[in-house]
Amino acid sequence: MEQTSNHWFQQERSRIPFLLLLFFCHAMIPSRFCLSEDSRNDVKDLLAPRTYVIANGPEAAFQLQERLIDSIPGDIIQLEAGEYRFDSQLDVTCDNLTIRGRGPDKTILSFQGQDVGSEGLVATGDAFLIEDLAVEDSVGNAIKVLGSNGVIFRRVRTEWTNGPDADNGAYGIYPVQCKNVLIENCTAIAASDAGIYVGQSEDVIVRNCRVEWNVAGIEIENTLRADVHDNVATNNTGGILVFDLPGLQLTNGGHVRVFNNRIIKNNTKNFAHAGNMVAAVPQGSGLMIMATDHVEVFENEIADNQTFAISIVSFLITERPVKDPAFDPYPEGIWIHNNQILRGGNQPSGKFGTLLAPVIGIPFPQIFFDGIINVRKLVVGKMPEEFSLRLSDNGDITFANGNVSQLTPENVFFDKYHVDRDLTNYTGELKSLAAVKLSDFPAPPPNGNPAVEVYRQTxxxxxxxxxxxxxxxxxxxxxxxxxxxxxxxxxxxxxxxxxxxxxxxxxxxxxxxxxxxxxxxxxxxxxxxxxxxxxxxxxxxxxxxxxxxxxxxxxxxxxxxxxxxxxxxxxxxxxxxxxxxxxxxxxxxxxxxxxxxxxxxxxxxxxxxxxxxxxxxxxxxxxxxxxxxxxxxxxxxxxxxKGWLKDCPDIESLPSLPVYNEPSTGSLEQRARAWLDVNCAHCHNPVGSARTSGLDLSLFQKDPARYGVWKSPVATGRGSGGRKFDIVPGKPDESILIYRIESNEPGVRMPNLARNLTHTESIELIREWIASIEDNPTVEVE
Known part of the structure; x- marks a missing residue:
């Protein structure tokens, strides 16, 4: 049953306070105050799934957020045609919720001028479906879905309407640490990192989408089992990226199929802020595979990309240190076959262009392999078949193996290229990867959304x-x-x-x-x-x-x-x-x-x-x-x-958290880590909402790489401030951590909610601590 938001408010507003009073009395007062049968039926009706229509108007932003808070599994929120304006992040926590518009060019959620939060819309409930609407000009990522099982984006457009700009949000469509993800018939425009980004997820399909004017069109990162097909990636810096990065909770992705896509004319100048990983993607990249294992690329049209049609590289080519012992930096088991690869390579750019042009000349090869391999896996001088690079039936292509002098995670620097253009050692086939199969949406929880009933009693x-x-x-x-x-x-x-x-x-x-x-x-x-x-x-x-x-x-x-x-x-x-x-x-x-x-x-x-x-x-x-x-x-x-606390040991034996601004209570490091634990670690910990960054600022984290030392950012966008690492030992002004806690700018500042002002005293403390850090320290915090 559909009804307008105004109708619902007029009809139900007079009933809800009475029902809330009855709820509260029923919980707190003897049974003679229990609800009547008719009242119980009213309550049951209020807690049944419905379709709620939020009409556009001056109260729409408030009504939508109220409805998101008051949603129960099975609810559908229908937004009408028109431009809805928001100055604050929207948050969804309910399972089995649908948000629906009247079409991506008709229903527009505009966040232009947003000053609260760092995303447009954030969803954390399972079985989340969003369709037929657009999200424009959010201060950070447009739509983020975190940790959900069952996600559908259908006919959604995300866009920064000012065109390519370093200050745009990082990601348009952004499911992360999710399972069973379907992104179809969507459009993503002008993200400063990736238009469609799927990170640390499992079982993903991205199909029939268009990505344009982003730094990266589609990025599949640290993800297991993904099919990317029948998409158009054009006018990006890089069309499609399949990456693995170190320091994340899902360390190594793989089993990714990229097929039936049109990856053409991705020659837009890279406009990402320096320091972000995507800032290293060369302008003119069609498809780039970095560090990910078991990738099959077939039946794509890849044309007119000015640096490479396809590049296959190790993470070590970035020359960034690897502090994650579980991370595999080498791309292995890559099969590229039956693609139509046309032209390109005539205007190479970026680091690759600078380094390779004197060696291999112009035009660049259409397929480039940096040649960095894990020598520990060689058997009688050869890479086993299942870990090798194989090319077949791609027509009359040009190819080069850079044969970069072997690098290791402990020895990251360029030596020289030894270019080999011979395809012979790479011609052949690998076993085809299995198609991704998505599971059905998880069933709604049997008890609905307990929070809604509690809120209605409060x-x-x-x-x-x-x-x-x-x-x-x-x-x-x-x-x-x-x-x-x-x-x-x-x-x-x-x-x-x-x-x-x-x-x-x-x-x-x-x-x-x-x-x-x-x-x-x-x-x-x-x-x-x-x-x-x-x-x-x-x-x-x-x-x-x-x-x-x-x-x-x-x-x-x-x-x-x-x-x-x-x-x-x-x-x-x-x-x-x-x-x-x-x-x-x-x-x-x-x-x-x-x-x-x-x-x-x-x-x-x-x-x-x-x-x-x-x-x-x-x-x-x-x-x-x-x-x-x-x-x-x-x-x-x-x-x-007084009997209010039990099982407490002797007080004298208990550790005490240092007072951040009292040097007598702890060392500089202990006080800095205490401040970060209280102000940042509620999100930046292995189970918090910022867990996807891989940054753990909790007091008990002992590994410097995990709490930010020489850690590369993952999804900071303009929040990097042009810096490459979260913490650079001895150099606070080169550390992202300082940049973000010093900032008052929406989308940059940390923490990103419930803070407008900076705190000079704590900033000085963190600055002094970073300045004191020696590289590769052994850290113990009591």
Missing amino acids: PRLLSAWNLFAGDPRDQQPAEGIFRYDLNTPLFSDGTAKHRFIRLPSHKAMVFEPNSVFEFPVGTVIVKTFAMPHDQRTPEASQQLLETRIEELRDNGWYGYSYIWDEQQSDARLALGGGRREVKWLDETGKTVSNDYQIPNANQCITCHGQEGKFQPLGPTARNLNRSLIHSSMNQLAEWQS
Whole structure:
């Protein structure tokens, strides 16, 4: 049944508060207040899948994000013809959700002027389908789908309407760490990295798409089993790339078929920011295979690409160090056959052009192999058949093996080329790869979307939680609620924070040495954000901005944000997030202001989502091991003495997280790593939302390559700032890490949500730490 958004709001708005009240009463009050049969039927009807039509208009952005938060499996969100405008990232967490427009040239989601978030749309639910719409001019990637099983992009267009530009978003269509991915009849235009990028995924089909004016048209990276066919790649820098890169969670991809594509005239100047891997792709590249094993290329038309029609190279040709022992940098088992390869090679460019032109002359060979092989696999001086390069039935082509002097991951530098044009040793066939078969969409979860039912029961006013005694502006905890403080807190645009915990009666937290404590069901964790009116006397008076609540129910944690009213008397539930214009006096007495961001419920998952589940972040043993502000008693000891904490070892034996700005609490390295752990590692860890980058900034990561030393970026786009590595030992100004935490620019700054301002004190700390790092250090952080 279809209905317009306005109709739904008019019809249901009056019913929902009543139903929410009844939900809440049913959960909290004796059975004589239970729902009637008719009311239960209304509730059941509200929790049934529907098609919701969001009409274009001034409230459409709010209505769409609200609907994304309130979606249940099976819902369809229908967007009408017209241009919808957004200034904030959209987030999808629901399984089995469809977002549908009226056509990629009719329904346009425009993010021009976006200032919140680093993507246009981000989806993390399984069985996600998006079709018949366009996403334009997002500040970062257009559409990112992370960790989903079952993804369909159908008749979707992503585009940066200003044409090729280094400041465009990195990726257009971007499924990463996904399974069972279908991208069909889509168009991607003017991405500063790849128009269609599939990374660290399994079982992928990209078909009948058009990619144009991107740096890379289609890129398949660190992916297992992909079919790329019947696409048109034209006017890109490189038409189709099949790459493996080091330092990622899915280390080595392979079994990729590229067939029946038209890869023509990919001669656009490379406009990627220096430092990104794709910035090394030569202008005029048709198909480029780097480091990936078992690739079959057949029945393509590859024509008029000015450097190479096809190049097969090792990652070592990039001359970037390899710090990942599991990474295989050599392309092996490559079969190129039955292609129509025409012209090209007449205007070679990039590093290849500079190095090779004096050796092999112009025009360049249509197929180029750098000749770098894993000599450890040679048998009697020859590469075994299954690891070899084979060419057959490609017509009258030109070929060259560069025979680059053997490089190793430990010895990365160019020596010289020894060009061999003889095809004899490469003529032959390999076993054909199997076609990719996609599984059916996973079935909807049997319990629907529990979060929606919880959200619909949640009190609309903060006062209903009975958290504070007296005037709420004083932030005095009510009976049964106690404060807590942290050694190193998250920086949140200079706000002060008031933190509290309420435990259920006669229940206690259970000590965990290296993670968040185990809390009893019914626990409520509270954090109020407030801006002092005068930073010179921050405790004198303050403006309450928002209070965030984390509540542990039987089926897990849930989070809610409440925005304080102008009278500072109460706060209202804001599942859709919000903004507050805040003014205050800084340390010099100057009036300053900030457009303070309050994340929506789905954006909270970006940071708090660990292994797909919402988790608190701050209350860990190390960060809690301290006395309360204005108190001499250790808060863990006090909690244990009052029966609020159990199984806690002797306090004197416990490690304590350093206070980032107090040198007496830890070494420079320890304080820097502590700050990164608190401010960055909630996403940059092996199960966080930024896990796909391979960058792990958690305190317990001991491998320098994993926390960024000499680590090449993967998907930074303009976020690289022209730098090549996350951390360059001794050189903060050449390190991407510093560039991103110093930036206020949307799409560059890190963290990318709930921050507009930079923090000079912490930046100076990280700068000093990077300047102190020696190459290849042995790092131990207690």
